[in-house]
Amino acid sequence: MNKSLYHLENLTQVYRDRTVLDVDRLDIEVKTITGLIGPNGSGKSTLMRILAFLEKPASGRVTFRGQPLSQVSLNLRREVTMLSQEPYLLKRSVQTNVSYGLKIRGISDTQHPVRRALEKVGLDPARFSQRSWRELSGGEAQRVALAARLVLKPKVLLLDEPTANVDRESSELILRAVLDARNQWGTTLIIISHQLTWLRQIADHILALDYGRLTCVR
Template structure:
């Protein structure tokens, strides 16, 4: 069996002596698509820079193809590339920006067609753009040129840090499609940090949640921040508007964050009103239905006040109810099923 393309072991990274990222073990398989989600400051960008071998971890090691690799090693330098949210282009033409990596890699001649192919891949007309200067591009065009400069290398790993956060809708779609084509055409491994969870859940083989610099599980999960208000008995709740609360078990501290597994929430069938005393209900509206690629499970996104909760629709309920976007539903869950961080 071939080794994982990445194996991260006992990693700790610090800024100014303060730990910002701790990963005990993480394996990423070749040609997979892995998503990274989490709030700002959770360590996503730091992890991508470490995986790009731009940074050296304070502790631990990162294996690439089963072997240790250090920043800027020749063994990884042209196999792994990172696209950040803000495109960095050199003060030169589009052609010379894209061809730069080929020159540094030592490729000689025959640059014209790879450059044209990479521009076409990101939806830019080669005839119109190869001679354009870097400062004659819109924001979305600049980001697509930056991606083309990475795709021209046909990398084994493409790391994407919020690649579509600052571009228009058309550029966003073209960047996504070009990234996925790299995987389908060349077997490129994709690791994508994004706040667009819907897109990640549609395309990723796995999604890793980072929270306060540590992995907080994989797959779909509901992450709910306080503040928490004392309620009846030993329960607490989060105000979600109109005097309604999302009830939870007692948080371990003021800054605690609640995690609810989508499988721990169920949608009550039409006419079902009886729930146990240790179960609470909350009303919402279905905003999206999606199938998980690997498991084939159906998930519903349900808007509850200002929150969106992801619910795994149980097989036992599929035959008993029909769900559509926009339909009102009632959710039921047990507060004691909540995990705290």
């Protein structure tokens, strides 16, 4: 059995006869931070959705903790949390959004963890918890969506351009939150970003996609 967290072999994804992803081999090890770069349309989000079990590849082999994709149980799937490129918020308050994942996991005492998660992304809980989703700027909404993932202390966190709409100060905070997640909870992270300088500060490995083909940069 392969010991890697993820193991991919001869993976392809095809949309309407067009091959958008063609990866010979990829191993992601536990507790590593992997950066994923590449031009628009190179297949980054597609690869990430496959790793998040949100879509099935056209062909190839993917294992997660040694289990083939089709046999990964709901419990194992729940170890993986993804922040998508256009984060989705419930049309409710910030507090409801950030506590939602905890509640569906049966945790009722959410106030303290929600506060901590908001602080981690630089949103003052006193000012933001009761705000409606409508009263958030783009960058604030993105950070609320990230807080909603961090609050789960996920084993695996997949972030699709987490700093795309945020200011420099917030991207520093997100950098810190990512490192804390790995160091405190042993979270494995895969992060898509166009900000190479930012990514280089945290990533153990950097992979580049170009027309769906993967190369290792570092």
